[in-house]
Amino acid sequence: GGQPDFKECFFVAPGELDEEARVHYPQIYAENVWPEDGEGFSSEVFRSRYLEMGKALHHAGMALLRGSALSLGLREDAFTGMTLKGPHVTRVLHYLPLKADQVNTGILWGEEHTDFNLLTLLPGGRFYDPAGKPSGRPDDKSGLYLRTRATPEAPHGHMVQGRPPEGCIVAQVGQMLEILTGGTFLATPHVVTAPGTPDWSRMSAAHFIHLHSN
Numbered sequence: 001g002g003q004p005d006f007k008e009c010f011f012v013a014p015g016e017l018d019e020e021a022r023v024h025y026p027q028i029y030a031e032n033v034w035p036e037d038g039e040g041f042s043s044e045v046f047r048s049r050y051l052e053m054g055k056a057l058h059h060a061g062m063a064l065l066r067g068s069a070l071s072l073g074l075r076e077d078a079f080t081g082m083t084l085k086g087p088h089v090t091r092v093l094h095y096l097p098l099k100a101d102q103v104n105t106g107i108l109w110g111e112e113h114t115d116f117n118l119l120t121l122l123p124g125g126r127f128y129d130p131a132g133k134p135s136g137r138p139d140d141k142s143g144l145y146l147r148t149r150a151t152p153e154a155p156h157g158h159m160v161q162g163r164p165p166e167g168c169i170v171a172q173v174g175q176m177l178e179i180l181t182g183g184t185f186l187a188t189p190h191v192v193t194a195p196g197t198p199d200w201s202r203m204s205a206a207h208f209i210h211l212h213s214n
Helices: 019-024 043-071 175-180
Strands: 007-012 089-095 108-113 119-122 125-128 143-147 159-161 170-173 190-193 201-209
Touching (some): 007 043, 043 089, 043 170, 143 170
Antiparallel strands (some): 108 190
């Protein structure tokens, strides 16, 4: 639609990157840059927890990719073997609060799209009220929504809330996996909608598994 996404992001590669690939693709095999210590903020603690989350999500993604390969009658490492030391990234996102004159005007926190990578793992998100305190959803229309496959009865699919049960994660197929499977697995269209009331924000995280660039 052309509107800017109302969010800000921080990316980190949680695993070892291919040093040779860094020579050819320095932008996507770059070294991590971490924030400095600040009042009430420990960079060391932030880094440790961030990497722990990223590695755990990557481990889960590798298990899903192995299972996906076996389900198609392929070698167990058919997909994972193409990801070793690839440019995987773990991202935290801050969806920005809208002003009173911006809500209910069609502005989205993230327009509908499909991810271009292999597989995306989402551990969930959290809303913050206007006072900055963690809260439940401010209404029944805001947050992450996923579009289901088209059917004769619903040629455009249905939008379903992308909220996993407690202790679970959401996994989204990306364009790379759709191409590799010839469309057996379809990339998941998804959108992040903003609340209908002003001054609410949202924090979330995502881990993106990519094919190695070579």
